[in-house]
Amino acid sequence: MGIDKINKAVFLDRDGVINEPVYNHKTGELEPPHDIKDLKLYDWTIESLKRFQNMDYLMFVVSNQPDYAKGKTTLENLRNVHNELIKIFDKNDLMFREYFYCYHHPEGIIPEYSIKCDCRKPANANVIRAINNYNINRNHSWFIGDRDSDIICGKNSGLKTIFINEKNLNHNLADYNVKNLQEAAEIISQIKNLKNDTKSGKTEN
Numbered sequence: 338m339g340i341d342k343i344n345k346a347v348f349l350d351r352d353g354v355i356n357e358p359v360y361n362h363k364t365g366e367l368e369p370p371h372d373i374k375d376l377k378l379y380d381w382t383i384e385s386l387k388r389f390q391n392m393d394y395l396m397f398v399v400s401n402q403p404d405y406a407k408g409k410t411t412l413e414n415l416r417n418v419h420n421e422l423i424k425i426f427d428k429n430d431l432m433f434r435e436y437f438y439c440y441h442h443p444e445g446i447i448p449e450y451s452i453k454c455d456c457r458k459p460a461n462a463n464v465i466r467a468i469n470n471y472n473i474n475r476n477h478s479w480f481i482g483d484r485d486s487d488i489i490c491g492k493n494s495g496l497k498t499i500f501i502n503e504k505n506l507n508h509n510l511a512d513y514n515v516k517n518l519q520e521a522a523e524i525i526s527q528i529k530n531l532k533n534d535t536k537s538g539k540t541e542n
């Protein structure tokens with residue numbers, strides 16, 4: 338029943354996967370961009386996302402954005418960065434189904450946002466909702482991220498996981514470890530080809 342409607346998806350973390358984190362000279366920490374001028378996609382991002390799209394993966398962003406809750410920036414700034422990202426994707430004919438941002442942080446300073454929620458990765462409420470709403474087949478779907486919380490979120494959601502680390506550090510829970518999104522796209526397309534080669538009329542579930 339509805340087997341032909343089962344979709345596959347790629348869930349992507351944003352900062353450190355799609356765009357470069359921003360170095361904060363005051364704190365020495367890497368942060369998400371707080372200003373559109375700091376939003377820089379990696380050279381290979383657009384091409385890699387096109388590959389997912391051309392392979393018929395539904396695409397979602399799943400991103401923790403606690404810096405407003407922590408008092409480090411405004412919600413408006415974070416929304417501007419998001420809108421800029423959408424503009425870039427639109428220009429390149431890239432379509433994401435949904436963007437799941439968690440603005441909460443359990444130890445923030447803005448009371449309404451300083452809660453323990455069910456959407457801050459590794460919590461996976463948004464991913465599970467998407468899997469149900471979009472009739473997504475977990476066995477054929479992926480979570481790609483550069484943090485422990487991404488891999489745990491993906492695993493807990495029953496997805497295959499790819500850990501990105503530019504220094505090639507391996508995450509022992511991840512199914513695959515790569516240097517960047519380009520390599521992740523390569524792995525997913527290879528696995529897809531393998532499956533096509535070995536199709537035997539069996540229905541996978």
Ligand SMILES: [Mg+2]
Binds near residue numbers: 351352353482
């Ligand atoms: Mg990240």
Ligand SMILES: [Zn+2]
Binds near residue numbers: 439440455456
């Ligand atoms: Zn949340």
